[in-house]
Amino acid sequence: MKGTQMKIAAVYIDEFNLNDELFRLSMDVISEERAHRVEKLHFAEDKIRSILGELLVRINLNENWGIENRYIQFEFNEFGKPQLKNHPQLHFNISHSGRWVVAVIDKCPIGLDVEQMKPIDLGIAERFFAPTEKQYILCQPPERSLTGFYQIWTLKESYIKAVGRGLSIPLDSFSFELTKDRIFLSDSTSEEEWFFKIYEDLSGYVLAICSAQPNITDKVYRFSLAELQSKIIQLYDE
Known part of the structure; x- marks a missing residue:
């Protein structure tokens, strides 16, 4: 596992509209549980935020920690907090508001x-x-x-x-x-x-x-939807 430190990734949603191809790819990449939740959401804004949250985690795990997308699975603790299955040494969290979706991964x-x-x-x-x-x-x-x-x-x-x-x-x-x-x-x-x-x-x-742990990074890696698209395609092709 190549990652060694916390990484925060954020995507700015300049337009709440995923083209049909990107939406299909994204739904195929995320977990079935997330996809079912997305399908039940009424507003496009909520669907996009939910999809992008998990995609940021998957891209982060793939690029920074060397975990292939097919090996990324999630489970939940007794209070409903999502966590990584088979990788208990890694912790993640997601938040979104307005046009920003942010995810962080660390070893604690x-x-x-x-x-x-x-x-x-x-x-x-x-x-x-x-x-x-x-x-x-x-x-x-x-x-x-x-x-x-x-x-x-x-x-x-x-x-x-x-x-x-x-x-x-x-x-x-x-x-x-x-x-x-x-x-x-x-x-x-x-x-x-x-x-x-x-x-x-x-x-x-x-x-x-x-x-x-006290070593909290100063850097937030920012992406646009356009920049994220090639990363989503790479996950899909794995």
Whole structure:
């Protein structure tokens, strides 16, 4: 297995339209379980995001970790978190919002969340955020208050996804403190150490990573749909 470190891959959906050939190829490449889920989705946007999420994982595993597509299979833990069958040493996570779909793979438990920064009632923080988190948002300049909210939100989601226990972890049962140099987690129910990173270079979006190891990559590999097409064809031809 040639991969040695975390890799984050993201695809920007410039147009929510897969031509018939690309859609057929993609449906043949992804798992039967995913294909069945895609067929049940009503909106084209949701179908495309779901397909691209798994394709990013498969391309990442193939190119960075040397695993042929035919050997990539998925299973789920008791909380419904997907994981790789026959490759327990590797962990992955997928998130999508708006026009971005992002996937990450590493050798340790990991979670990610990407959110489009749509205008929102910041009063939501009163329901789900700890006092320190609400104070962090209030201390932001007016033009950064929405960003502050989504920083906290994506951190919380990435942590929940990394732990892999789903909605059994309430959003207000743990909290974050953000400083200039580091992000601190406070969770009285867990003794595990987790590390975090926030990315704001996807314009109009916030991306957060939660990892069980401190060496979180600075780089997000970005692709357009057109660039992804040749990679999908390569997977299909294996």
